[in-house]
Amino acid sequence: MALTVVRDTEGAVLGPAALTAVTEALAEHRPVTVIVPSMRAALDARRALARAGIGVGVDVTCPVPWADALWGRLGDGTALARGADVTATAWKVLGGNALMDGRPESAGVYPGYVDVVATLAGTFSVQLPAAAAAAGDALSPQQRDACTMALALADALVARGLSTRSRVFEELPDALAAHPGEARCALVAAGWEDLDASQARLFGRLAARVGLTWAASAHPGAAGDAARACEAAVASEAALAGAPVSEAPARAAVPAPPRSPELQALLGSVFGGGGSVEPTGSVRLLEAAGPEAEPELVARELARLAEAGAERVLLVTRDPREAWRTVSPKASNRGIAVRASWVEPASDLRATRQFLAFVEQLSAIAAAASQWRLDRAAEGAPDAAAAAEEVLSASVEADRSWWPPRAVTDFLLSELSGLPRDIVFSLDAAWRQNRALSPAAVLSDVARVATQSEPLARTVELVAAGDWAGAARALRPNAQAARDREAHQALCAVEDACAAVDGLFGDGLDPHARLTVLASVLSRMGVARSPERGRYGEAQRCTVEILDPARAASTPPGSVDDALLCGQTAAEDPISAPHDAVHGLLGLLGLARPAAPDAVARARAWHVWAAPTHGLAVERSLRDASAEATHPSPLFAELLSCYRERPETVALGEERVSKNLSPQGREPEPSGFVPPLEVGTLSGRAAHLAVMRSDVAGDVPVVSATDLETYLGCPRRWFLERAVPADRLDADFSGLDRGSFAHGVLERTGRELQAQGSFERGLAGDVLSRVFDGAVASAPTGQGPAAGFMPHSVSEESQVRHLKDQLLATLDRNEGSFVGFTPRLFEQTFGNPGQDPVTYAGVRVRGTIDRVDVDARGRAAVIDYKSGNSGGSRYRPEAADDLSSWVPGNIQALLYARVLPQVAPGLDPVAAVYLTTGDDPGVGGMAERGFAESMEGAYRGKTPNVVTPDHVAAASFEDVLARAEEVAAEAVASMAAGHVEPRPRDRWACMGCPAVACEKRIDR
Structure with missing residues (x-):
């Protein structure tokens, strides 16, 4: 047998030379197999045959599918190993016990090294021993080890009844020659401008055993150098195999197609x-x-x-x-x-990434649930203090690497889940806002929503059972319902990869190691994509x-x-050899591509x-x-x-x-026209919407004390924080959570002291400690004031402990400061839906009064808790010579005092003060003279930051409240007029403002 080389210069897959070779073989009544580099080239070759009127007796294929089909009939009983089989077996051979123990890195086994060994074994196992021996000292010890492991991998595949591509290519020519019926088929290789050393060896040995026509349709200039290099490599291999090489006369040049x-x-x-x-x-x-x-x-x-x-x-x-x-x-x-x-690795498909991330996180959550002790940490504790200590310790030690469960959410939002998106968004919001969320709660929530999609419910069950292949198979109906062919291909690839991995390792891999192997296997599985639109x-x-x-x-x-x-x-289309471990090693072994x-x-x-x-x-x-x-x-x-x-x-x-x-490449058509606005001004509908509340029915604006106080501090900040606020995605242990927790503890402490009929300082400290510890101990249930204040780190744990010290110091400093007054109302809400409307400054208002202390005559002190270390000085009103020009820096407590008769008829407000709970607790605000003077003794000689009406040139506390309402009315009118320009009152108004680039920011 021989290698016959035929050439033309057309540059097509099937040029005149190849078509002539096919025609001559058909004339001899021989079937013809044309072997081309790719399936795309096969499609173009079939079109060329159709144009030439040749349709029967010719098969156009690629080396691997052709060899696979023949090896199944003529081989030794082993099957051609797929990429998934080679890679999975490589992990088994290289990883060994380390993989089974869930620590592949300890054995130095990484995906990159596995790829090197799998490539050497799958493509060059037959040529490798001689090539490694010839390379000698040019190979490093690590490279020589890779060659040794590649040969071990090839043997392991044979033991599994599988043969590498290299072995099949090596033995198939002899098997063909041993079957005259099969060898009668004429073989034509066409369209080759790039091949590897094992393909060149296959063609050379085919020429020696059964004969091969090499059809080169190459440009006569430099553009044909690659094709001529491939031809030379095949001719060299044919000569080594003992085949004579002959060259047929070059076909006549085909006229160039008409071009510009x-x-x-x-x-x-x-x-x-x-x-x-x-x-x-x-x-x-x-x-x-x-x-x-x-x-x-x-x-x-x-x-x-x-x-x-x-x-x-x-x-x-x-x-x-x-x-x-x-x-x-x-x-x-x-x-x-x-x-x-195009063809892309199965690991790169979106559905593959979503499914594997879902499986990984769901498995991690299930593992965390089995080790979760936070919800049982307080069991058996002798008292609230011990229970709180156990909860804090367990909370810090708990594995929360899965929180929030983003991968689960992303998968549930995909079309593969089959769930309505609004349900998933609600679930995601609940998970993100719950710092006490337990793994068991997540698993329960997923199982609950999965009942709305039968394939998803089955998938969740199979993931829990460890059957990931079955889980991928169960999702196929959802991919079909969504008409997502890519997702269907991805699920099939995952199922095949799982079958390959599980067939080797069984149940011996933990989820982490299993996912590592799966990702590696999927990266070597190509998925053909051919979309149309x-x-x-x-x-x-x-x-x-x-x-x-x-x-x-x-x-x-x-x-x-x-x-x-x-x-x-130059970055997107470079012309250079790949600089990776595989190609570098192949170059040293003399197995680099010929072209x-x-x-x-x-x-x-x-x-x-x-x-x-x-x-x-x-x-x-x-x-x-x-x-x-x-x-x-x-x-x-x-x-x-x-x-x-x-x-x-x-x-x-x-x-x-x-x-x-834009898909159309045009500017979007305007749906309306809004005239240019003055800087810092809203108008019309925009101004109206800015002061409306989405949760209030009707067309009546409802504002809160915080709205008014923020607006008076700076209209731009009010607009950004209150009118168009950004939703808070995750519960992040913020000052807001800290304040809510402190409010809740102080409220419960006050109510318990009120129930006991005593506000004695020592008793108050004991009660607060017990309430604080009880709140912390109950936090894992997601109930109570500590639900959003669960520490996830040692740093956060120290903040919880420090807050307790601060609240105790606040009690010690301020409880009993208001001589003759005792707490009566706690967290008193007003103006909310379902409650009687409360009016102030011409509009409806709503809010929550933290505490109201009352004396025997029905006089009331309105108290608002504030975090911070100002000792109350921040809340000391500025002095004024004329009440009509005075603008309160803090209006919240004054508003509460003004509306108190509407909220609690019969009470006469005489003070509006702020009680700070930081490291330097204190009181600041406005009160009638008698009330302010009653506080002097409680501050051990220090002047409190509570001032009297004459501080602002007012005749009475009532006049102060009236002036504050006038200022609020002006602010409401300004809101309604759409004035949102930056106008900070002081540095406190700028602290924490989202307008970080504001030109009016006051930094000090």
Whole structure:
């Protein structure tokens, strides 16, 4: 048998030489198998056969599926190992007991190393011993170990009844020769411009055993160097196998397809050593200012080509998936049909990532639930103090790496879950806002909502049982219902990967190790993607096909109207050998690919540039995603060097964001017109909505004391925090949670002291300690004031303990300060839905009065708790010589005092004070003279920050309350008028304001 080399210069997968070889074999009544590099090349080869009128007796295939089918009939009973089998077995061979113990890293087993060993074993196991021996000392000890482990992996696969691709390629030629019926088939290898050493060896041995025709359709210049390098490698292997090599006369040159003169001149200049090119408009340069403008620029060019009458356009990019995502919607909205083709690792599919993340987190939550002791920490404690200590300790030690369960939420929000999104959003909000959330509660919630989707319910059950393959299979109906083919492919890939891994390891892997192996296996499983979208039939303008350079290389010359080559920057389209461990080791072993990377890139560029007959557009972005300037790719630079004058260039900037992002490439149509507003002013409907509450029915504004106080501090801050507040996603142990907890403890302490009929200082401290500890101990239930104040770290635990000390100091300093007054009302709400309306400053108000102390005559002191370390000085009203010009810095307690007769008839307010609970507790505010003087003794000679009405030139406390209401009425009117300009009263108004770049900010 022999290797027969036939050549032509057309540059097609099946050129004249290959077609002649096929025709001659058919004339001899022999079946023909044409072996091409890829399934895309096989499709183009079948089209070429159809155009030549050849349809029967010819099979077009690729090496692996061809070998797999034959090996199943002629082999030794072993099956061809798939990528999943090789990778999973590699983990078994390399990981050993470390994997079973859930610690693969301890054995130095990492996914990258597994990939190296799996590649060596799967592709080169037969050639590896001789290659390693020949390399000698050129290999490092680690590289030599990798070769040894690769051979061990190949043996392990054989023990499982599997053969590596390398072994099948090695033994298949002999098996074919032993079966004359099979060997009668004529073999033709065509379209090869890049192959690996094992493929070259396969073709050489086939030539020696059964005969092979090597059909090279290569450009006569540098663009054909890659094809000639592959031919030389196969000829060398054939000679080593004992096959004579003969060359048939070259086929006559096929006339070049009709092209525009500029395109023909460009091909001659770049690939034929011709002269310079004159621009005539057939070659265009597309330059986007940045990545955000690229899709729109490309879509506009496609629309222009369609308008010019193009019927078939080839779009070539290194990342077809991204082009499909960004360009195809824009093209289809312009009446253009689009299809794409690419292969991506199963691990990169969105549904794969969502499913594995869901399984990983759900398994982690289940494991945490089995170790969770927080909800039982207080059991058996002798008293509240001991229970609180146990809860705090257990809370800090608890594994909360899963909180909040984002991966679970993301999966439930996907179409794979089959759940309504509003249900999932509500569940997510509840989880995020509960710092006391337990793993068992999450599992219970997931099981509860899963009942609304039968496939999801079954999936949750199977995940809990450890059957991940079954869980992926159970979700398929949801993927089918969503008509999501990618998700269905992902689930099938996950199921196959799980089957491969579980078949080796059984139940011996913990979830972490299992997921590590699964992710590695899925990364070596390719999933073919071939989506289509657009209009077909009479409405179709043209068809665009999106391919990567390797697949586009099989496009016959002159077979499309136009081509568009995208991403021509040096970073996106480099010409260099891969710099990774596998390719470096293969180079040392002498198993590198025969064709140099630059030769392969030049060959593919020639195929793309030769494909169109009318025009070629080359696109690049001038800046990358980091706004750094880019450099043109080598091919882009070479194209420019061929021109005396720069070709026609079209540019697009990124400043028209909405236009660039629009599928139609147009600015969105306005749905209404709002006249320009003055800076800091709302008007009309906007001003009305700013003062409305979403939870209040009707058209009557309802404001709170906090609204008024914030507005008086700064209108802009009120607008940002109160009128259009941002939702708080996670319970983050903030000052708000701290304040709520402190309020709750003080309220319960006051009520218990009131029930006991004594507010004696020592008793008050004991009661507060007991209430505080009880609140902490009950926090794991999610009930009570500590529900949002659960510490997750040692730092947060210290804050809880410190707060207790602060509250005790507050009691010691302030309880009993109000001589003759005893607490009567605690957390008194008013003005809420279901309660009687309360009016103030001409509007309805609502709020919560922290505490009201009352004396025997019905006089009342309104008390508002505040956190902070000001000792009350922050709440001391500023002095004024004229009451009519005085503006209270803090209006909240004054408002509560003013409305107290409406809330609790019969009480006469005589004080409105703030009680601080920080490290320096104190009291500040306004009170009648008698009340203020009664506090002097309680402060051990220190002057309190509670002032009397004459401090602001008022005759009575009632006058002070009336003036505060006047100021509030002015603020309400200003709110309604839409005044939201930045106008901070003092540095306190700016502290914590979300307008961090405000030009009026007061920092000190």
